[in-house]
Amino acid sequence: MHELSIVTNIIEIAERETHKANARAVQKIELDIGVLSGIEMQAFDFAWEQAVPDTVLAKAGRKINRLAAIALCEDCRHRFEAESLYELCPRCEGINTKLLQGREMKVKSLELIFE
């Protein structure tokens, strides 16, 4: 399952940062997940529940920022909200559009517990 490997990767990042800071666990984790990241949130939540017990994230609060997909037309510089990875510009119908935001999957911040 795609989502499980993503969660596993997040746990690895959290374990590494916790270890590096000599902390005990993670208090809160904030994630940026773009709407076009390919992550299915229900599957993600399920994978999270399966994978985080017995890790530094076991009791962590989780905040997820769902980032909208924003594209830019390089022909007319129009910015628009996209619904897929490759879309024509709604203003000039040009094909030179690029996605500026929406494919993210990253750990934005971690709050650690030390005591």
Ligand SMILES: [Zn+2]
């Ligand atoms: Zn355009």
